[in-house]
Amino acid sequence: MPKYRTVEVSEEKRTVKRVFFIGAFLAVSFGVLFCRAVSFRLSHDERLEEVALRQYRTAVRMSTKRGRILDSKGRELAIDVPVESVYANPRGISDPVNAANEISKVLKINRSKLLERLTSNRKFVWVQRRVTEEQAKKIMNLNLDEIYVMKENSRFYPGQNLASTILGAVGMDSEPLGGIELHRNNELSSSSSPGVYRRDAKGNLYLSPSGLEDPKVSDVELTIDKTLQYIAGRELEKGVREARASGGTAIVVDVDTGAILAISNQPNFDPNNYSKYPLSNWKNSAVLDSYEPGSTFKVVIVASALDAGVVRPSDVFDCENGSLRIGNKVIKDAHPHGKLSVADIIRVSSNIGAYKVEQKLSWDGIYSYIRKFGFGQVTGIDFPGEASGILSSPRSWSALQHATIAFGQGIAATPIQMTMAFAAIANGGTLYKPFLVKKVVQEDGVVFYESLPQVKGNPISPETSNIMRELLIRVVEKGGTGTLASSSEYKFAGKTGTAQKADKKTGGYAKGKYYSSFVGFAPADDPKIAVFVGIDEPRGVSYYGGQVAAPVFREIAESTLHYLKVKGSPAIVADSILKQLPPADGQGDIAQLR
Numbered sequence: 001m002p003k004y005r006t007v008e009v010s011e012e013k014r015t016v017k018r019v020f021f022i023g024a025f026l027a028v029s030f031g032v033l034f035c036r037a038v039s040f041r042l043s044h045d046e047r048l049e050e051v052a053l054r055q056y057r058t059a060v061r062m063s064t065k066r067g068r069i070l071d072s073k074g075r076e077l078a079i080d081v082p083v084e085s086v087y088a089n090p091r092g093i094s095d096p097v098n099a100a101n102e103i104s105k106v107l108k109i110n111r112s113k114l115l116e117r118l119t120s121n122r123k124f125v126w127v128q129r130r131v132t133e134e135q136a137k138k139i140m141n142l143n144l145d146e147i148y149v150m151k152e153n154s155r156f157y158p159g160q161n162l163a164s165t166i167l168g169a170v171g172m173d174s175e176p177l178g179g180i181e182l183h184r185n186n187e188l189s190s191s192s193s194p195g196v197y198r199r200d201a202k203g204n205l206y207l208s209p210s211g212l213e214d215p216k217v218s219d220v221e222l223t224i225d226k227t228l229q230y231i232a233g234r235e236l237e238k239g240v241r242e243a244r245a246s247g248g249t250a251i252v253v254d255v256d257t258g259a260i261l262a263i264s265n266q267p268n269f270d271p272n273n274y275s276k277y278p279l280s281n282w283k284n285s286a287v288l289d290s291y292e293p294g295s296t297f298k299v300v301i302v303a304s305a306l307d308a309g310v311v312r313p314s315d316v317f318d319c320e321n322g323s324l325r326i327g328n329k330v331i332k333d334a335h336p337h338g339k340l341s342v343a344d345i346i347r348v349s350s351n352i353g354a355y356k357v358e359q360k361l362s363w364d365g366i367y368s369y370i371r372k373f374g375f376g377q378v379t380g381i382d383f384p385g386e387a388s389g390i391l392s393s394p395r396s397w398s399a400l401q402h403a404t405i406a407f408g409q410g411i412a413a414t415p416i417q418m419t420m421a422f423a424a425i426a427n428g429g430t431l432y433k434p435f436l437v438k439k440v441v442q443e444d445g446v447v448f449y450e451s452l453p454q455v456k457g458n459p460i461s462p463e464t465s466n467i468m469r470e471l472l473i474r475v476v477e478k479g480g481t482g483t484l485a486s487s488s489e490y491k492f493a494g495k496t497g498t499a500q501k502a503d504k505k506t507g508g509y510a511k512g513k514y515y516s517s518f519v520g521f522a523p524a525d526d527p528k529i530a531v532f533v534g535i536d537e538p539r540g541v542s543y544y545g546g547q548v549a550a551p552v553f554r555e556i557a558e559s560t561l562h563y564l565k566v567k568g569s570p571a572i573v574a575d576s577i578l579k580q581l582p583p584a585d586g587q588g589d590i591a592q593l594r
Contacts, residue, residue, distance in 0.1 A: 303459075387414050
């Protein structure tokens with residue numbers, strides 16, 4: 001009996017041991033599996049994770065948030081506005097024919113093309129971008145499977161054509177298409193990554209919050225003043241229309257800083273509907289186009305000679321009765337002149353006189369001054385694609401080219417280069433770098449970037465600047481070529497220009513095609529602004545710069561000074577250097593070469 005009980009206890013122990021070992025084995029196994037699972041979860045194997053994510057997400061290119069573009073007073077020039085867009089998941093649409101029928105009726109779009117998209121094997125297709133709020137509601141009320149409405153951002157330009165050639169435009173997916181939108185895209189834009197959509201347990205698409213986190217963008221504040229921009233645009237448009245011209249450019253700049261207050265171009269475009277305009281309308285000709293400046297360039301030549309000390313305002317030159325042979329070519333004045341002082345040469349715009357003044361400088365000397373004034377190189381303005389103009393080395397000049405440069409032929413300049421050169425003459429001889437961006441401000445109000453005036457050089461002395469100001473006042477007064485630029489309230493100064501346009505086919509000059517301009521500053525006694533006006537290919541009664549561009553200058557300059565609350569000029573007598581002379585007929589500024 002005791003032996004039996006001993007056997008029974010022994011079997012019992014063995015059973016307990018078996019259960020223990022089995023339990024331990026299961027526990028260890030579970031632990032190993034658990035650890036492996038945890039390890040897998042924490043390992044973040046990117047390849048495996050990507051494979052998993054592909055099964056329930058899709059990338060969609062869509063419009064993203066952008067910062068605002070503001071004028072110098074904080075007024076909005078470009079902003080985002082919320083819009084609604086319709087999209088679909090074609091793989092989940094049970095009846096694409098019915099969906100295409102119903103949607104095409106609401107959105108007024110082509111049914112066949114829509115059906116083609118709705119029967120594709122894609123996970124995401126746009127049905128229609130930027131629909132009206134009413135259309136969006138109607139689409140939702142249709143209760144069609146896998147048809148959705150989502151909110152996007154759309155770029156809106158409150159001023160429409162106002163400053164359009166400066167601002168540029170933004171495409172459907174917020175891609176910058178030119179202008180400041182392109183040049184400052186890094187600050188204005190959020191991530192260019194596509195929006196991420198995820199698929200739920202039932203296979204439906206939904207916008208992932210992590211795919212479109214609220215992006216950080218900055219506002220870009222320009223030096224442009226919205227009111228001054230409107231004034232420049234209004235007067236330029238009027239001038240181009242009255243001259244029956246193909247286009248034109250107007251620039252207003254602060255002479256003491258280089259800040260651009262306005263740039264207007266004709267033609268231009270409405271960036272809200274940019275696709276309706278030819279690309280030529282997008283061009284900011286003030287910065288991107290080069291032209292032969294004609295007689296406005298005489299100012300650079302005379303200023304250089306005065307600054308070098310090789311001539312004085314009272315020095316007299318024989319202008320050969322309006323005709324001078326150089327090699328096998330003849331330089332002509334629009335009207336014959338005999339002997340003229342340097343001051344008179346500017347006043348009546350004598351080509352031959354300007355050439356004789358230029359001869360007082362060496363070829364390298366005149367080239368050096370032209371470079372100091374900023375020609376043959378970019379100004380550095382913060383705008384994409386700036387042209388540098390054309391200025392060849394004096395070693396490549398012929399005697400004829402050397403002569404024609406004196407009156408603005410054989411050289412090409414941009415409107416912004418000419419404007420800054422005149423600003424330097426106005427402000428005492430300092431050449432500033434022009435700039436359009438005043439500052440960049442982050443969403444938290446922190447100023448990320450702020451522009452400061454940058455001096456590029458001092459092409460002439462303050463003394464030369466003072467002399468040139470007096471000479472240019474005479475151009476606008478009775479007897480000068482720019483009398484139509486004169487004001488009864490302010491004293492203006494400037495120079496007319498009427499340049500023949502080059503014929504790209506023949507290499508010569510195009511018959512009957514001119515670029516007519518007036519460049520000046522105001523008020524002449526204490527300059528605040530420099531203004532450029534260029535009229536491209538005028539076809540009206542007159543094509544002279546003194547008649548088609550000078551009046552536009554006057555209107556822009558007067559209105560600008562009124563807006564800036566600049567008081568009228570006191571009487572200025574510009575006779576300290578020159579005496580009263582008989583009047584010119586206002587047509588002496590055309591560069592002629594036969």
